[in-house]
Amino acid sequence: MELFALNHAWLIPLVPAAAFIIIGLFFKEFHQLSAGIAVLAGTFSFIMSAAVVMAVLDAGISVEMPFIQKIQWIKIAGMHFSMGVMIDPLSAMMLVVVSLVALLVEIYSIGYMKGDKGYGRFFAYISLFSASMLGLNIAVNFLQMYVFWELVGLCSYLLIGFYYYRISAREAAKKAFITTRIGDFGLLIGILSLQMVFGTVDFMELRHILPVYIAANGTGLLTIIGILLFIGPIGKSGQFPLHVWLPDAMEGPAPVSALIHAATMVVAGVYLVARSYFLFAQLPELLHLIAWLGAFTAFFAASIAITQREIKRILAYSTISQLGYMMMALGVGSLTASMFHLLTHAFFKSLLFLGAGAVMHAINEEADIFKMGGLRKKMPLVFVTMTIGVLAISGLPPFAGFFSKDEILAAAAAVSMPLYIIGTITAFMTAFYMARLLFVVFWGKEQHGHVHKTSYFMQIPLAVLSILAAFAGAAGYVGGFGDWVRFGEAMPEHMNIGLAGISTALSVAAIALAWHIYVSKKYLSDIIAQKMGFIYTVSFNKYYIDEFYAILCRIFIDGIGKIMYFIDLYIIDGIVNTMAALTVYCSRIFSKLQTGQIQTYVAIFFCGVIILLVYTIVFFTKINELAAGGGF
Template structure:
């Protein structure tokens, strides 16, 4: 049975891909049938993923001994391109995370998109999105991963811009697509350099070749390759400075936000670094870059989240911050901590986004948390689930985030005190802004004009399932030995550093207490606090003007350079081409007079030529006779 599951793992991405084709071509206008096909396909993928997980847990497949199945994709001369399936514990974990979240999001979407006329198209795109991410996860080489990587980007464009009749949605979709393409170009250069240098892009072959190359030639060239490869994850996983697309991705339907921010697009970059860890871990400079970009991104995004007002935008900056945590863990050498946090974060972040969707829908699309209040009375199930999500992301024991965040903090403390302090400060801010969101939206007095009500069953039950996972997944991973299952090099020991964990929990409760005093007890005025912080508050509220900076760069450099190149093309290049064309035209006018197709004119010209030739010959003959006569 285990062998059967492994050899048929290719069905996992294929099933939702088929659902996309069937819905797109045949059932798009039939909402109920489209929903049934999409949910059935991802459910089957989930069941096959469970079988793969069981095969990995109970079999000989490990991080050092993966199951590999390959087939020839294309052949060009001596170059053979293959695609296939690579299954190891990290792959199995990702398959479960992606299919679980995708399944729950699709069930939730049945209720969320109930009255949307484009629901069939929406479920087609969701199926393609899940298929693309699952194909990326099982990729056996960089080329196959890059193909699915780009397909994930296309799906994000389609789903973020789902409401294409809204200018904001169209612009957000373009922003996401263009920003991530910048990162993808760097990644593509890195992939090409790997192919040129090693003649292969296969992960297992490179795992053998790269260390030997570094041993012989040093780290210089491979550092360049590693940095180029990492530019892709910077864009895809929303790391500074290519993070700007991710908050705007909120323009898509809320289930899209849950899928993008929890289990698909944004974690693709983290997964790539983990899959290619045999390259990055051998390059100290690259590891430092990954660690510091991750640490800075985590802190930077958290400082923005503390002042934002829209429900989903707070969660978006929270996602950027948590992705920074994952990158930080990778940079300090803990693949286990990064993947563990990826798993727990997927569950509690999907939970919170789906809660946000329920709240915003119940509030008639009002997203400002300061226009809410007392929702715990109107939406008790959503409130309980949101509370679990907040406790999980804040790292309160025994919720999921406590175990994974503690592992990252411990890993950072072993390598760099500054990075640990940066991560600890981020943890404090995370607890504060999440408590702020919970207290402002769900506590206080119920507004008289509040239309909120509890969600329908399709939207409620996915929240309950994700809430259970947000409670149990961390403890399960810790006590089941996640570090002995997903690791790089040697298995990680499972233990809690009580000094680090204790101080983290204390910081969390201080942050909760501070948020309570400001937003519930109101012993301190949030307005006066914002005024006292002055420029710092303004910078945070306006997201440090990064978007405005990019706009200035675009207007003063990109647009003007484009205008200059347009002028050069129009005046110089086109001028040369048009001048040559005019010259040919003038010559053609001359020749047209002579070459007009009239035979009689040709004959007249011919006879005139003959007469001229004869006259010239007679003249020349008389000239010769004169010369001869003069000689005698």
């Protein structure tokens, strides 16, 4: 079974891709059948992924000695590219996370999307989304990864704009697609640069070539290539300043938000950096930049989430902040901490998004948390599961986020105290705004008399994810996650009790503060917002980044467009039109000579003969005169 799982790992993305084709071509109008095909394909991928993990553990496959299958893909004069499957602990972990979350989202969607006209189309898109991310996870080289990378972007466009008849959904889909294209262009240039410099984009080949190249040539050019490669993750993983697409991705259905923000698109950038860490680890200056950009993104997004009112938008900025944590961990040299947080984040963030979707589904898609309230009694299961999710993301023991978050903070403290302080402050803000969301939605005055029942298809994934959000961190810590998913030597699991105690105390204080403001009303939120004044306004308006980009578009893009329009209309078209007019004018003149009448042609011919005779007589007369006068 182990050998079968490894040899047939290519089926893991292929089966969901086949489900997409089958649903899209044949069964899109058959709602329940479409859902059944998608869930069956997702189940197969998860079972195969779990089998791959077991095979990796039993066979002793490591980062240094991965399992690889390759076939020739493209062969052009002077270069060739392969495609295939690369299985190591990192890709195996990602396969399980992606396939499990995708499967649970598909099951949840059976209940959530019930009655939607695009039911079959939704499950077709979800299947393609899962296939794209799973294919990205097992890529053997940058080019193969880039193909699936772009497929992930396409699927996000289709799902964010799923309700295409809404202007807001269409605009959000375009915003996500265009913004991430900026990052993707940088990534593409980086991949082409690798091919030109090293003659290959294969991960294992580059891993062996780089040390020799650096010893001979240094890291100058490689740093530029690394920056280009990192631009892709900046866009895909919502790092500042290309984060603006991610909050607007909420226009898609809630299951889409869970999939995008938890296990697929946004973590693709983190995974790319981790997969190519053999390159980034050679560039300490670039790692320093990644660490600080991640820390800033984490703090920046958390400071916005504190003031937002829409439930999914709060979670979206939370995702940006947590991705910043993961990037910071990679920047300070701890791939293990980053991937551990990616694992736990996938569970508690998908739980929170699906819980938010259940709340909105129950109260007619209301998104403003201050128009909810008192739902803990009417939706007890959702309340309990979301509470677990909030405690997990807040980093309270023994929930999953406690172990992964504190491992990141410990790694940051070992490298840079300023980074650790930023991360700790961010942890405090995270606990506060997540507790704010929980208390406002489930406590307070009831504002909805009738609440729609939550489907069992929606309840089952919430229950499973809550268990994972509660215990996955402890299981990974005890089970030696760092011995398995790592870069370099295995690091024994240990916890800095002092740092963990500080972050836990701050999280408890943040939750208590949120309770006093939003439940006991000891401090009134409106008064606090008023006293904060300009700071609150700037945070609520997301630092006016979107407005700034809009101004840039109007000034530069629209301005350049007007200049190019002028050049096209008056210069290029002017030259072309002038040449055309001159041609027409000349043709009209010459057309006078082409009357089609034989008489005219004979007359012209006769005139030409006369002119020629006159010229000949004059010429010879002149010759005779010169001869008579001795001119020769």
